[in-house]
Amino acid sequence: MSDIQALWAYMQEDMKADAIGNELRSSPIRQKLEKTRDFIMQQKTEYDQMEEQVAVHADRKDAITDALKRAQEQLAALAERFEQNPPENQEETAKMIAEADKCRRTLMSYEQELRHIQKLSNEMTRKATSIRADTAKARKEFDLMKEEYNAESESKKKLWAQARKNADAKAQGIPEALMAAYNSVKKHITPPMARLQAGQCAGCNTSQPSAALRKIDAGEELVECETCGRILIKGE
Template identity: 50%
Template sequence: MEKYEALWAYQVEDMKADAIALAIKRSPTRQKLEKARDFILDRQKQYKQIEEDIGAMVDRKDIIAQAIVRSKEQLDNLQKRFEAAPPTTSDEVKSLLAEVSRCRDTIRQYEVEISRIVKETDANEKLQRSVRLDAANAKKSFDQLKADYEEESKSKKEDLENQRAKAKEVMDQVDPALLEEYETIKKHISPPVARLIHGQCSGCNTSLPSAILSKIKGGTLVECETCGRMIIP
């Protein structure tokens, strides 16, 4: 039974260390620090997306500008054709005017789209500046919070290191096989070891059948079928 007592003693010290680590993790300053970090990452992502959007708009603007040039060239060619060989029938006149009208409509549509792109680009550039400023201000806040957290947690981290060292001393007395089982179960539930109290698993208060009770009292290692903890006398 001594090996189980060593395991229990180790769990006591290990849980104390985990409690200190959890207190450090749940520090309000740390939570603010993590929130500031997430805000900065979000703004960086937003900034990159806006940058990509602006790039796509600039590319589209260039394509439209080239299309306008071609449409104007087509319109000039129509005028030259008219001057070189004026239409002689009403149908020829109508056909030429229809081509001219289509070219002008196309140019107007392109110009409207370019105007829209320019406005959206200006709005995105304004938003980009705002996002960059938000990120810069958040970075200042993050740096201050980080300094505050490091100062605040310094003594707690020392306490944690001392407690981990104390737990390590006790751990060295634990049977390696039991320790391996302990660490495996701890990944799923903590604490991983429970006492047998009044015929029940103290971890989940499940009553155990007499056959299992006999095994535990006889020194056999048993895992609770309900919570998965190791049960020791």
């Protein structure tokens, strides 16, 4: 058997092993597993961001509560001043009223902001609860699917390992350079070899130039299709 024929025989086993490997990767359970894992991770990111927001809100709430207290004290002081030193003329009265109004407006805006923060906090608490529930449910599903996938993939992994072994056995004795060429072509196109039939590459059905045909006839080992790049082997 020539090296190129040995490489062709190797390719048959290599393709079988790859097919099993692809099946393993594209298993519907595996894809669902990956989707569920992504979902769990995304929920975690959302939850972490929310926790940061909750901390920011708590700080802001503390600050407003303090400011609110100060505004209340200011208003109380103003009332006390009004009782003890009632304004003596219209101008002073107007000034005091304006001051009290300003104080009340400040109070109102703080109270409004507090209510707003409280509303946001409530929404977040609700959302956090639902995220925790969703995540717990997804984790449970993930674990179940993982078991199912492990059982399914275990037998397939064995098949795959056996197919790889078969391919490795066929690789024995093939010159390294030829194997390297095969692997390099395989990165671009698969299967990486094609028969030459009626002067055409059976991989892409392109007629090959006579120079390439002559090389193959002369038994040259490494002739690649000029169009698809596959390694050509004489047709049977």
